Amino acid sequence: MAKQEGETRAETLQAxxxxxxxxxxxxxxxxxxxxxxxxxxxxxxxxxxDEARVAMKVYAESEVQ
Incomplete structure (x- = not known):
């Protein structure tokens, strides 16, 4: 896969x-x-x-209403 101009290695690799x-x-x-x-x-x-862990963290840190 050719790297496009301005694209970093981290952007070309997806989890x-x-x-x-x-x-x-x-x-x-x-x-x-x-x-x-x-x-x-x-x-x-x-x-x-990572997205799943972030979703859990956001839930855990959310304020109870």
Whole structure:
């Protein structure tokens, strides 16, 4: 793949993405984390591990109303 002008190496490499079902089956997350993921991730979308972790962090740091 040819690198376009102004594109960095980090931009050409993309993290792999996974369905919500794959993330929930992963050993990367504990049972409690999987419960949070079920509630915060959109089922029809794919997420990288970092995106899933960020979604959990945003949820954990959100203010209770």
């Amino acid at each position: 792999p993405t996974f369905s919500v079902e794959q993330l929930l089956a992963s050993k990367q997350f504990s049972g409690v984390e999987k419960d949070v993921l079920r509630g915060v991730l959109e089922p029809d979308r794919s997420y990288s591990l």
